[in-house]
Amino acid sequence: MKKIYYLSILLGALLFSSCEDFLTEEPKTQLTEEEVYGDEENIELLISGLYTQWRTTRSDRRALYMYTMGTDEGKQGGQQIRENNFQAALDKYNGALNASNSVLAEQWNLRWPIVSAAAKAAKYATSERLKAEASFIRGVVNYELAMYWGPIPIIDLDDMRESRQPLTDVFEFIIRDIEYAANNLPTTQEDKKLPTKAAAQALLGKIYMSAPESTGLRDFEKAKDYFDMLIPNYSLLSNYGELFNTTTNQNSSEIIYAFQFTNVWPDNNMVQHHAGSRAVADLDANTYFGGYDLCMPTDYYAENVSDGGIWEPGDTRKNASIRYDFTLPDGREPQITWTGQADELGPHTRKFEDIRTQGVQNFWYSGGLIYFLRLSDILLSKAECLNELGQTSAAVELVNTTVRARAFGGTLPPEHAWSTGMSQDQFRTQIMDERMRELGFEGWRRIDLIRTGKLVSLVKERNPWAKEEGMISEFHNLYPIPESEIKQNELINEEDQNPGY
Template sequence: MKSLFPNKVILALGLLALTACEDFLVEEPKTQLTEAQVYGSEENIRLLVSGLYTQWRNTKQDRGGFMFTLGTDEAKQGGQQVRENNVQAALDKYNGALNASNTSLAEQWNKRWPVVAAAAKAVYYANTDDIKAQASFIRATLNFELAMLWGPIPIIDLEDMHEARQPLPAVFASIVRDLEFAVEHLPDTQTDKKIPTKSAAEALLGKVYLYAPEESGLRDYSKALSYFDRVIPKHALLPVYADLFNTTLDQNSSESIYAFQFENIWPDNNMAQHHAGSRAVADLDNNTYFGGYDLILPTAYCYQNREDGGIWEPGDTRRDVSIRYDFTLPDGREPTITWTGMQDELEPHIKKYEDERTQGVQNFWYSGGNIYYLRLSDILLCKAECLNELGQTAAAVDLVNSTVRTRAFGGMLPAEYTWPASMSTEEFRAQVLDERMRELCFEGWRRMDLIRTGKLVQLVGERNPWAQAEGALAAYHMRYPIPESEIKQNDQINEEDQNPGY
């Protein structure tokens, strides 16, 4: 990764504006400045961190925002996407093209490390705890994601740099340190919603203790529970699940703990609907807000009812908020399958990212609702998992029934769909995985949920049609391959450092 950490700096996210400052240029008339000179002022560091938020948000924007959700038991690629791009198709097929040279994965890896590197500089040079806490939070989020998906990773810390892959105990210890600092120094509220609060750091720290791989030695249900208990009283579930995804309402509600801030105006649009919508609708009218190009579709398990082998129970309001089944246009026209001949163009699609504000006036590419990273219902389900693992299954069942499931059924949970207090630990584990899909589908947590529970190979093999047809999914696919480009560029990572199986 040597290319990410130059000794001399001409760049820094957000700092190019300094070239227009006459005093700055008169004071230091040089073509290159040392890091200490660039990062030596509080104003420069604040500019850097402001740029970090945009770069971090951009990892959730456009096609890349869905890459890690593909290849799960929750979501799959559309048929035309698989046919057009063998490299991307490998994310669902788990075939030989899922290898070190896979450019779809390399792109996601390469998007994250410059942000980690810049955050590390901000942590090192920041002269206020507030700015250091913000940079620590951003670095922790990306390191957590990278470590969960790729395993051991470098630790980028200017006080103790390790550009080689580090053991998971060290990686997760560094993530915990960053989040503990953020918890201590972030405020309870922020006027600017792109900046995290103390609650966001507490919630993520709890999730780190819950999600940390066993080999990290950091998984601790009691510690996770303690952080969740700090967060939960500060937030409240919205009474109506649909309001979470209504772009005409304030999406920074009492339920949102941290969300990536988007608008339906370029360059702040998320473009999610462009990839989640139906090509058949797009072919008929590209200003209809549920059109798109079939990059990501729900699996049959995710869109079918219980009686048909899926997850949905009668009366669960989340079903029709999360999944689009009807493709009738607002003016009554019915789309038909396009030139591709792919039947899945009119199979159920993701509905959560639709933005009605674009209807009739903008292409669906301009979809711009917030994308949730942390919200209360997720934390309630995480707390329930901790209670279950700590031998308090009845309390876990009661928590899920009285909050997430009651809201899902419109405020009145029918007796036949109330989980029994007598549920066993194992039964709860299975049920809560389904409940997380119902509540959080397509919000980015499913792959991590399957990895941490050891269920990826089994459930993806059973429920993802591309993986099932290919028959190549194996235990080593619990981790992605380290990109070939990283191995070539980083003197500290060699072929022998590659994840097993690749």
């Protein structure tokens, strides 16, 4: 027990120090780094802690910042947009979206200790399995950093490059990490928080789809090949809504990787706490669809096609994904708490609701899984690859017979079937709407918009705060490097800042 206690202290020091400090300072805890990394059992404990830290980037109170907010899919509530200028800037894309933005700095700083510790684990682990797990962690976090901030340092103990590196080098390094994981991870994991070979294969496919074209690494054929390796091993649930039913086993046949939670502290997730309705929160603190309006669906995501949105009649995903009715089970009707902010009772995502908390616990204790990779995403991604490879009719057939068929109860009505004669450009437009219908608020929208070059045009049109402000520009495809990093890292200077900031 003493060994684990001292190791936990060291892990805390490692994970909450800066990237540069982690690599240069002598440890000030009972166990030295040499003792930790010279013991395979300690490395395994370290890697377990890294998965928990990675999970935090998806589950804490600001998890929706990086993935959904400020897109054409998610927006801040009216009161939230007025309370914090730095936070509001993520939707408004105004002058407060700058290097001193503390919200973005926090997200940057959450990730680098994970990358740094994973680099050491990948270096010193002796088993291929642990090296593969560390490589997976480093690769996936680097992928997010590169997609959101562009050129980043490469933390490799055999070839340290702490200045911003060319994107070609960065993505080659990411691919090398995830390829190693795909070759050495097991096909199944008893502990569901650990990734499998299929998770690495799925991620490789998505990386090859989204690597910037300037790197020369975008490759839809390779992406499709990786998707084909895993698709036969998974199957769609027949009922879309069951994906978000917290009373059943959410690690279903469709799930390739999910962040694991229970509705018991400290393994609860906080996403519902900020994605739900404030009006309901004030009415009953144990209402499982309560929250604080931090991130809500845009009108485009919430409304029917006939009203300018995406939902077609009969699509079962609509009411499984979005809550429109906030009447409590006992019949009580919530009231607006902030005068003038009627969106408190507007549509909210319901994917993070946990009915187990109703009348028992605060909605902060939501314990539903947060999905990272699931089969429907991979099927839509493969269809996108087929379209880019000139096989549009095959792409349409794949979407019609799998994801869309399930969405309409198992049989796709002829009037809702996509035409196999549509053009490649038509498919590009329709697949983006289909990905929103299927994957809304699951963490892929910003990357989808960046990789397809649609961030500015679609956010300007569909995000109300960005539209009102009128300032979003092409340079907003990347976030600014935080001012704190520029001040602390001698190898990243103001002239290294992303253009536009």
